Amino acid sequence: MAEKLEQIGTCRFCGQTRVIETLKELTQLELDEAATENCICEGAIEDKRKRARRTKINEFVNRKFGENKLADSIRSLADLVEDGTFEEVTFKLYKDKIVRIWKDSEFNIYIRIKRTEQDELKA
Numbered sequence: 001m002a003e004k005l006e007q008i009g010t011c012r013f014c015g016q017t018r019v020i021e022t023l024k025e026l027t028q029l030e031l032d033e034a035a036t037e038n039c040i041c042e043g044a045i046e047d048k049r050k051r052a053r054r055t056k057i058n059e060f061v062n063r064k065f066g067e068n069k070l071a072d073s074i075r076s077l078a079d080l081v082e083d084g085t086f087e088e089v090t091f092k093l094y095k096d097k098i099v100r101i102w103k104d105s106e107f108n109i110y111i112r113i114k115r116t117e118q119d120e121l122k123a
């Protein structure tokens, strides 16, 4: 049975060190990543929230638009709303869709795709 190694990682936000038990030798980068992952300081928690949010945004955008230049652009715009460059972004897509991206007071990101044209017939 493999012996457990005890190595030291450092949280990259607060600098707190932590003993990481591993089965194989990890690089310092991996140890720091593990220490950050297990840390409960404000920076580490915000980072976890951010990554979870990123995953959700990716899934949503890919589901709605597929993997393409448009999806990449929407992700970039969401990043710019997230970091506060834009308070909100609204743009017209194709001929009948409006996309709005904004952030609420708790820093949640919203992406809303709204159809603007209704199916209408005049005969």
Ligand SMILES: [Zn+2]
Binding pocket: 011, 012, 013, 014, 015, 016, 036, 039, 040, 041, 042, 043, 044
């Ligand atoms: Zn920390």
